[in-house]
Amino acid sequence: MSLVKTLDFDLFTNGTETQRKQLGTDLADGFVSAGFVKLINHGIPEEVVDNAFRLSKQFFELPKAAKAAVGHVPGPKPQRGWSAVYAERVGGSRLDNLERSGGETAIDELLDEKEHFDWGPREDQEFPNPWPDKDFPEFRPFMEEYFETCHDISIKIMEALEVGLKIPPGSLVNRCLPAHSEARVLHYPPVDVEVLRGGKTRRIWPHTDFGIITLLFQDTVGGLELEDRSVPGTFAPVVAQPKGMPSELVVNTSETLQRLTNDYIRAGLHQVNIPAPSKESKKTTLDPRYSIAFFFKASREVNVGPLKHFVTEERPTTYKDMTALDFNRERNATVFKSAKAGKVY
Ligand SMILES: O=C(O)CCC(=O)C(=O)O
Numbered sequence: 001m002s003l004v005k006t007l008d009f010d011l012f013t014n015g016t017e018t019q020r021k022q023l024g025t026d027l028a029d030g031f032v033s034a035g036f037v038k039l040i041n042h043g044i045p046e047e048v049v050d051n052a053f054r055l056s057k058q059f060f061e062l063p064k065a066a067k068a069a070v071g072h073v074p075g076p077k078p079q080r081g082w083s084a085v086y087a088e089r090v091g092g093s094r095l096d097n098l099e100r101s102g103g104e105t106a107i108d109e110l111l112d113e114k115e116h117f118d119w120g121p122r123e124d125q126e127f128p129n130p131w132p133d134k135d136f137p138e139f140r141p142f143m144e145e146y147f148e149t150c151h152d153i154s155i156k157i158m159e160a161l162e163v164g165l166k167i168p169p170g171s172l173v174n175r176c177l178p179a180h181s182e183a184r185v186l187h188y189p190p191v192d193v194e195v196l197r198g199g200k201t202r203r204i205w206p207h208t209d210f211g212i213i214t215l216l217f218q219d220t221v222g223g224l225e226l227e228d229r230s231v232p233g234t235f236a237p238v239v240a241q242p243k244g245m246p247s248e249l250v251v252n253t254s255e256t257l258q259r260l261t262n263d264y265i266r267a268g269l270h271q272v273n274i275p276a277p278s279k280e281s282k283k284t285t286l287d288p289r290y291s292i293a294f295f296f297k298a299s300r301e302v303n304v305g306p307l308k309h310f311v312t313e314e315r316p317t318t319y320k321d322m323t324a325l326d327f328n329r330e331r332n333a334t335v336f337k338s339a340k341a342g343k344v345y
């Protein structure tokens with residue numbers, strides 16, 4: 001049986017009171033037990049998902065100079081713009097990746113074979129988005145809209161989670177307005193399986209995301225894996241829906257939710273590695289892979305210390321109070337320690 005439960009989100013958006021409660025409970029259970037759920041009838045129209053993949057591919061096909069013109073400046077601030085292959089290194093966010101690599105590489109030399117473009121809210125003055133308007137005018141209006149669609153759905157998921165956790169309405173939602181989330185399109189270029197077996201490089205090293213939850217769409221290439229919590233440190237595939245089927249939205253729990261719930265909901269550990277069928281197959285080069293993530297985050301000035309509901313004498317906390325922005329900065333600093341521009345495709 002799959003570790004990841006598939007839930008019909010329409011039961012929350014259009015269901016009876018009983019169905020809404022049940023969906024909330026199932027969502028909270030899936031988050032607590034696996035850190036991952038999949039949603040069908042998630043509310044993002046199929047053509048929007050298809051167009052997001054189409055435009056994302058077109059972006060990555062732009063000449064290097066056009067992508068570099070909207071490059072993310074590596075560092076702890078919220079991510080905005082293009083990061084070349086090897087620029088962001090999520091391996092550095094967890095010390096246990098050193099053991100996974102065999103321990104012969106410095107933690108900030110663990111490489112992710114991926115490139116991505118990240119953006120924040122359209123109206124953000126503090127951390128504005130660089131857009132390739134001249135080279136690719138279609139990209140910005142669509143992606144700005146896509147961000148808002150994902151934000152609205154994330155708010156609904158928070159409402160469902162409040163129901164499931166039996167905490168007062170608004171406890172989570174109010175911490176996420178205004179929206180200070182980040183969206184990301186990813187491209188994993190073709191890569192030699194031997195490179196990924198070498199111990200230093202994965203498509204993306206095991207990590208937990210920094211926000212509250214992440215919404216993810218993936219293509220059918222495979223390779224996304226979540227930790228199997230029944231055997232800590234081992235991974236199981238998050239299988240993609242075959243082409244032509246209605247899309248499934250993968251939702252995983254992230255570090256800020258772990259803080260807010262004082263470890264009641266732990267962040268889902270995940271990676272992208274060699275997809276299962278290729279492990280034995282003769283194929284030596286993996287196909288390119290595309291995915292689209294929405295990192296739903298708390299508002300910058302919000303305290304991301306634990307909610308009082310989750311702190312008791314039996315469950316004291318070790319998490320200090322801090323703002324969402326400071327937490328984000330602290331975590332981002334761990335993935336840009338080696339702030340060199342990477343290999344460029
Ligand atoms: O590409 C994927 O499926 C996962 C991407 C991811 O985990 C991330 O960017 O944080």
Ligand SMILES: [Fe+2]
Nearest residue numbers: 207208209270
């Ligand atoms: Fe992730």
